[in-house]
Amino acid sequence: MHQLQPPLNTPLQFGCGSRRVLLLFAGEKGGEEDALIGDIATMEELEAAIQTSGTTKPLVLRFHASWCSACKRFAPTWQQTVNAYEEYFDFVDVDVTGKRDIIVAMGLTVLPHSHFYVGGSKVEDFGVSIKKLNGLLERLDKYKKMR
Template identity: 30%
Template sequence: MIDVTIENFEAEVIQASMTQPVLVDFWATWCGPCKVIGPILEKLETAYEGRFKLVKIDSDAEQQLASAFGIRSIPTVILLMNGQPVDGFMGALPEGKIREFLDKHIPPAEDMPEEEIEPELDAADAGPEAQLEKLQHAVATDPSNDEARFGYVKALLLAGRTDDAKVAFAPVIAKTSLVRGFDSLQKWMNALDAAYGKDTAEFDARIAANKRDFDARYARAQVLMAQQHWTDAMDELLEILMRDKSWSDDLARKTYIAVLDIIEPPKPKVAEGQIPPDDPVVATYRRRLSSVVLS
């Protein structure tokens, strides 16, 4: 059993789950049921003789990780395989039920597959699933590769795999103030959370009644971001900027830039000495931002 923090999460959970199922126990010192289930999980880790790895995360001490997994009550136990959460349960289940849970995913000892060498993906294969797999592999191979992690989390979000994206993003949450791309991804995930179950129509009447209702305009932009209507979202943010450039500590401009970061495609390879062309949509909206901010 290993205690996991934000610092060792990538190595002890994500990377480890590429070769062995990892069972994550979210607990807290004040939690009575946690003290019941903890020894059971440790007993089963020994009984299963290395067929899964048990780690524990103190949800009070590691609130960023608990938030990334959407933990709402403890104990919560989540099983990860190949870098992704595959199943979980809440509450102090009896040992028999936990064995049933594990046996659904972990093969018997005699059926454990031999280690396979993962085939290298053809770089020419540009399919979304192939690209996602390549990015996942790149992050697992080099967790400090910020460019690969940005691409991986972005690809997961584009695919609608928000929970998986939050797990992949958790190890770099503390870097959002240092790496602009991570801050942009955080704003996108914030928009997804804020826009859940909402539609732009509920903000239209407020905006029609008061064009300076910036809270409504920003909420509408977040819904559009969640729907991946990127240019519409930037148009709404521009409406705020044209009326108040510094509203809410420059939030509209910062979010606009985040959208530009998200939609900008990777630069194509060009001959040495040449400058790759800008994406026309990104270039147009950069000019629109400049004209508003500098006016």
């Protein structure tokens, strides 16, 4: 399915924590970022991860950006959550810095953000933060019980 995207020089309104920022993309590629092991780097990798979700475990994606202060504050909590639930879920980070195609395709308007996928279908879509940790844990427990 082909999704229409705004022209590359069209600004996007995007939220990070409680602040809204305006992103203006000059092109598809942003600044070069060091990718962490296990991160999704391209739209193709993201689509492949989604399509294979549920073959072994449900997939939990965390969308974040290197410039997002709320994402940085949530990172240690995210890692603790991953460690506690890795037996039940596949967790993947998606750094959207300079990745307009992913931002638009995933409908992201705020960071950090998570999607849950089972069998290639999105079953949950929500913003995550330290304040919203209980909601994240409730969702993880809900899908953990379904396994």
